[in-house]
Amino acid sequence: MRTFKIVVLLALVVMLLSACAAPTPTPAPKPTEAPKPTTAPAQPTAAPKPTDAPKPTEAPKPTVAPTKAAEPTKAPEPTKAAAPTSAPAAGGTLKIAILAPLSGPVPTFGVMTRDGALLAIEEWNAKGGVNGMKIQAVVEDSQCTPDPAVNAANKVIDQDKVKFIIGEVCSKASIPVSEIANAKKIIQISPTSTNTDVTVGKDGKAKDYIFRACFIDPFQGQVGAKFATENLKAKTAFIMLDQANDYVKGLAEEFEKAFVKSGGKVVGKENYTAKDTDFSAILAKVAAAKPDVIYLPDYYNIVNLAAKQAKEKGITAPFLGGDGWDSSDLDLKAADGGFFTNHYSPDSTAPEAVAFLKNFGAKYKDAKGNAAVPDALAALAYDATNLMLTAIKDAGSDDTTKVKPALEKISFQGVSGKITFDALHNPVKSATILQVKGGKVSFAAQVAP
């Protein structure tokens, strides 16, 4: 037994040596192998700090990035990370992957996202595709969970040879996907992931190939606070938030800052979780605090529950929220009297929004056979897909290194407003305030921050 153990140990040592020795002499680096600090580029000043040594999973910076030209370009390792550059054959197909949580904890968000993206693809195909290529959608289920999302991303990239990804919905799934996509120079636009870490890397700079279509800027919180103090004349506010959700947390924090700055007082702040259905304990505190306005910047499913329970407890203070409220499934009776910030209003006459509502209803039917009404997720996915395809058209090629600068320069009129990207690949959009009243959502005010 003892000799056996020694032998096994010996074998392990041999294996260790073989594994570690392998990468040094061979020119082809193993994707799984440790990064080599010796691959620092020739110019000494550009030597990256060692802890930041170019990892094999990190793509070499493209030299075409105009805004990043000042940065030293890391030595282009001869890695497999080089973008798969098949020449764009006219008349070929362009594959776009849609990663959406079709199962897992939030399948409804996944289905809406998929439907929005598919609608955009169908419309482009009807117009003859992009750059003469037919667009083919590859849908994968990523479950709103890191592991399946990684598997789905690897599958579409390696097996289906996709170079453009729309998705994921949840930040916790988008982040690991973004690392893979960025390393392989695959362009990813997440329609709804609000966590800053999705588009921003560890070093605080934007990941080159990752974009998002949703608001994360503090803008909505500020607009909401301004509206509360000026239009609603609110002096006190109660904030309800989900600590684990960046979108909610970001909006709530900005709202609080802006509200306090303009002389208001936050009389209470309570946490809940996304799985909660019973808000009565929190609402009992709200009732006791008697605020002028309740800020609840979460998605409509939470709003439905909380606002309804508040109504039944006789809480009359209006609810105020963000664009997550925008859905056909928002319980209009429960949210009656509430206001929310959004990018567009349903009675807006912007041609994009009108056409989107009409086409979405024509393509998708709900269970009763009526035209389906898209929610914010569908609209954002639709915009994300349109952004991607417009950039591909602008670039005139499906080479991701060319599409990326096109995306950075884009100025696009989407359903959720006019979109341009800032340095961190977040969209810059405008906001309007909508009111829920008498069973419908209507325009309430335009507030400049």
Add this chain to the structure above:
Amino acid sequence: MEINLGFLFISTIKIVVVLGYLYALLAVLGHASKWVQIGGLLAAFGIIQLIFSFQPEDAQIINDFDRGLLFQACTMTMVALGLNLIYGFNGQFSLGQWGFYGIGAYAAADITWRWTNNDARGLTGVAIGATLVAVAIFGVRRLIARYKGMPVMSAFTLYLIGTIVACALTMLIAGALDPALKPLFGTKDAPGIFASEWALQIVFFFAVLLAGIVAAEISFLFGLPVLTLGSDYFGIATLGFTIVINTLMVNSDTLLPFPEMKGGRGMIGIPKVTNWFWAFLFLLIVVIVMRNVLHSSTGRAILSVREDETAAKVMGINVADYKLLPFVIGSLFAGLGGGVYAHFIGFLSPGTFDFLVGFNPLIIIVFGGLGSMSGTIFASFGWMFFLEGLLRTILGQFGTEAPTWRFVLYPITLLLLMLLRPQGLLGSAEVGFLRAPKIAARTAASDNPAVTTPVK
């Protein structure tokens, strides 16, 4: 949409190849000659390593998709083997394995995360802490040994006090050591010895080991009182453990002092150090340790507790200890698996450690056969390559609506398999290396533990 039969074919072949590979590995390890064993091991490791190193860019044999599945299957095997030790071999129905997996993942990730951010306190803190807690536990254990028959809650309280004291001491020591270690990282321009790539690899190895030890120590503290419960009550208590741990993860930046874990938003920036060498090594360690434990007198004691507690007690086996031991070892394996996983995916989110996902190891061990290590190994790999590989590939061929059906087909498959083979694929049979070793006539044939029936 045209249907590409090639992918389907390849995906099916892949499952067969992976299972064949595992079978060959186990068979060659079970060979009588030491040299064949070493050769086989090296060949098994080498084949895949060579493919990773030398496969051409445009015709990859193992692409990143398969590579991801392979690594996930390795970690899942470690977790599932641990659970099989607890449930299959010892008969304690545990749903807490996923919590220990999470603890391991976060502990290992925190060590290397701090390391790459020029902070050695993660490593020193956990290393000193783990040692001191171990010292405290053994100290209290000797103390308690003097008072026979101490109620378990009292013992637990003493252990808890010991652990808290040890942790407080750790904070002091690690804080005091830090200024001495900090310069070794060097600065941005002049990196110190700790900032080298080799240092990270070594730290990673210790991080994973420590993650396993941390998980084991926590499992000791938790298991001590809870293992006195009856089997289903134990199951629910451990399910509760998984949920409590998950809640702590969600609040790790507010309730716990770990801002780098970022609570529910997920921890980013974990160095992706796991490669085939590390995954294979840790899997091998787990398999060999578990096999040797099971085929020792300890292992027979563990099995006897599963078969009949009263009889085991009569034979002079300390039942409480022999429930605790597999629980601790099983959690250690889960912690190791977590450490390997964290450095493969590079991002941790509490959503991964949700209790609903935590049923997966249980499904795997039941499916592979309770009380069969080989079954667990085959089932982990097969499950991963079926659910995430084959099913994805098949459904991807059938248009945009089909992927929604993945989690409809999966439970149906599960149901059919369970109805057809309720005892699991392999029952309690073992393959090659994992069979009971043939020892000379000294021991009677009757104490061959591999032929016992699974627990009801």
Add this chain to the structure above:
Amino acid sequence: MQKANAAQQPSSNRRPGARLAWIGQGFLLLLAIMVVIILGRNLIDNPELFIQIIISGLQLGFVYALIALGYTMVYGIVKLINFAHGDVFMVGAFVSYYAVARFQLHVWPSAFFPDLDPLVTVTLGSLSVILLSMITCAALAITIERVAYKPLRDAPRIAALITAIGVSFFLEFFGALSFVFSPRFIPYQRPFDVVTWYIKDGIYLVEPGKAPPAGSITFSNILLIIAVASILVQVFLQFLVRKTKIGKAMRAVAFDKPTARLMGINVDAIITTTFAIGAAFAGLGGVLYAIAYSSIWSQLGILPGLKAFVAAVLGGIGSIPGAFIGALIMGQAESLTAGYISTPMRDAIAFTILILVLLVRPTGIFGEPEKEKA
């Protein structure tokens, strides 16, 4: 296992270590004192808020009680943790949604008997919706039992548990397909309106759009309906199990299946009946839950199902009054945690309570000491 413990206890009194039992007891006492201090301070600070939180806990607790009954009955008889039960509960909620929103089932009494008192017609309509849900759920449970559990009755217990998990996944994700229930969060249409009262020097109606005065305690008709339904079901089940022939048969089957079979009891039929009764009350719970929280979706059942199961274990699984008491404790624990500690912690606290209770009473509050397993 329990037997081993029981044997250990008396002998341990003679050992030196037994004198140190105070350490563990002191530790538990310390925890208890902490809880009492937190609650007591808040009770004195703001008694109205405290009572309001207790009331919301009651509402949760009564719903959990309805689901917990199914778990506890099934476990008592076949020792199976029926993970699919929470999803049967979800189906109950959806059936009532379709009945109300699509087929307008709840208005049939007023359509047929227009001159009846509206209170009577609404009650009749709602009852028929509930009845439909209960029947559908019972039928579903019988199907599940026949397909997934019955073939495995002689297999290891864990095999049935795995199929239960499989059925649970199936119901959740099959339900999420767009042509079944769809994956959306659907606002639920109630068959009757919610009325809220407040208590402050008497009971008054809360008028819509008008806040009740400060320091008042509000409660709604839903709370009353849920409480009454839950208590009625409790009484009915006690009657069924204690006084009727079928109840006697159930107890016999739970106690010893082979012997019960020898006594001429149709064991399979009894097991199926138990599943059906449990599912019917889960259906009732589903409707009431949907009415109370008025938003439904395909994974609605996971968390309430889990909580109810924990409640059943807390009360002593297999015991019907235990499930009821356990559910009420669970509701209070959640509500008080949400009110006074932090909502995200409420699952953790609920489970900590469960673990502590189990350590003190290893088979739950009302549980009988475990028999040696067959």
